[in-house]
Amino acid sequence: GAVVSQHPSRVICKSGTSVKIECRSLDFQATTMFWYRQFPKKSLMLMATSNEGSKATYEQGVEKDKFLINHASLTLSTLTVTSAHPEDSSFYICSARVPPTSGRANEQYFGPGTRLTVT
Amino acid sequence: AQSVTQLGSHVSVSEGALVLLRCNYSSSVPPYLFWYVQYPNQGLQLLLKYTSAATLVKGINGFEAEFKKSETSFHLTKPSAHMSDAAEYFCAVSANNQGGKLIFGQGTELSVKP
Numbered sequence: 001g002a003v004v005s006q007h008p009s010r011v012i013c014k015s016g017t018s019v020k021i022e023c024r025s026l027d028f029q030a031t032t033m034f035w036y037r038q039f040p041k042k043s044l045m046l047m048a049t050s051n052e053g054s055k056a057t058y059e060q061g062v063e064k065d066k067f068l069i070n071h072a073s074l075t076l077s078t079l080t081v082t083s084a085h086p087e088d089s090s091f092y093i094c095s096a097r098v099p100p101t102s103g104r105a106n107e108q109y110f111g112p113g114t115r116l117t118v119t
Numbered sequence: 120a121q122s123v124t125q126l127g128s129h130v131s132v133s134e135g136a137l138v139l140l141r142c143n144y145s146s147s148v149p150p151y152l153f154w155y156v157q158y159p160n161q162g163l164q165l166l167l168k169y170t171s172a173a174t175l176v177k178g179i180n181g182f183e184a185e186f187k188k189s190e191t192s193f194h195l196t197k198p199s200a201h202m203s204d205a206a207e208y209f210c211a212v213s214a215n216n217q218g219g220k221l222i223f224g225q226g227t228e229l230s231v232k233p
Contacts (some may be wrong), residue, residue, distance in 0.1 A: 004162070032219060043209065043223045044163075093162050097219045106151045106170070106213045108221060110162035 003027055004096050006111035013084055013118055020080045021114045023094030029074035030096035034108065035067070038091040050077040084118045091115055121146045121212045125224035133232045138197040140227050142184075142210030145191065150212045152193040153221065154184055157207045166208075169193060180204070205231045 003026040013019050023033055031052045036044040048069050049057040056069035066088075068080040077096075081088055095108040126141040144150055151170050155163040167178025174186040184195045193210060210224040 006162075034220070043226045046220060046222075049218060049220065091160075095163075095221075106219045106221075107153075107165065107168065108219065109165070110155075112162045113160065115160065 002098060002107075002109040004094065004109045004111040006094055006114050008114060009112060010115045011117070013116070015085050015118055016083055018080055018082045019084055019116060020078055021092055021094075021116075023077045023079070023096070023111050025075045025096040025109070028096070028098060028102075030077075031074060031099065032097040033071060033077040034095045034097070035069060035077070035079050036093045036095070038093060038113075040091075044093060047079075081116065084116070086118045089116055089118045121150065121214060121222045123210050123212050123222055123224035125208075125210050125227050127227055128225060129228045129230070131230040131232060132200045134202055135199050138182075138195070138200045138204065138229065140195040140208050140210075140229065142193045142195065142224060143191050144193060144210070144212045146212055146214060148214045150214055152184075152186060153211045153213070154178065154182070154193075154195050155209045155211060157209065157226075159206075163209065166195070200229075200231045202231050202233065205229055 005024045007022045033050040035047045038044050047062045050069045050071040052071045058064045071077040093113045095110045098104045098107045122145045124143045153168045154166040157163050167176045169176050169186045177183045182197045208227050211221040213221045
């Protein structure tokens with residue numbers, strides 16, 4: 001159980017275009033999902049917390065107008081990188097928090113990641 | 120505020136040798152502590168977690184970690200390394216009052232020599 005998928009796994013886009021990444025919890029409902037960015041040989045940087053039915057909470061320094069997050073259902077959150085530039089190239093990983101009622105306090109399950117390359 | 124420090128960005132062991140990956144944390148409230156493993160170009164997989172129950176936590180693939188409050192440590196060990204253990208390992212901390220946010224350490228790359 002506790003499987004999280006991401007789509008696409010890899011995307012190449014041209015500078016100035018927008019890219020949408022989907023994160024789905026396949027076998028559980030997630031009221032909270034998280035989006036991370038990982039640079040090569042680096043740790044994960046939390047970008048934002050996505051809450052179902054409400055606005056995302058962004059970490060300091062993350063541009064909310066550039067990284068649009070939508071959590072429209074209990075199993076789907078999307079991250080849209082708007083007007084992408086080469087510096088946005090990175091590995092984006094989402095995670096879904098198991099429901100607090102599950103008894104598995106604060107556990108998060110991670111998607112396989114999306115490799116974004118902006119040319 | 121919470122933080123995690125992983126000592127050693129790279130650890131190399133021989134196959135069959137003891138694996139020890141170090142993690143120290145800082146937290147103003149009782150923490151939840153996690154170890155995750157990441158294989159190249161993949162997401163993170165939960166190895167084990169500490170949530171204020173037993174201080175010695177056993178996880179998957181033969182890994183275990185011991186929570187030591189006096190040392191603010193949560194080191195990860197495995198008695199005998201396998202080649203398949205080569206990966207990046209992340210220690211993370213969270214707290215109930217942070218909405219489940221995970222704060223990650225810098226990561227430790229484990230290499231296993233034949």
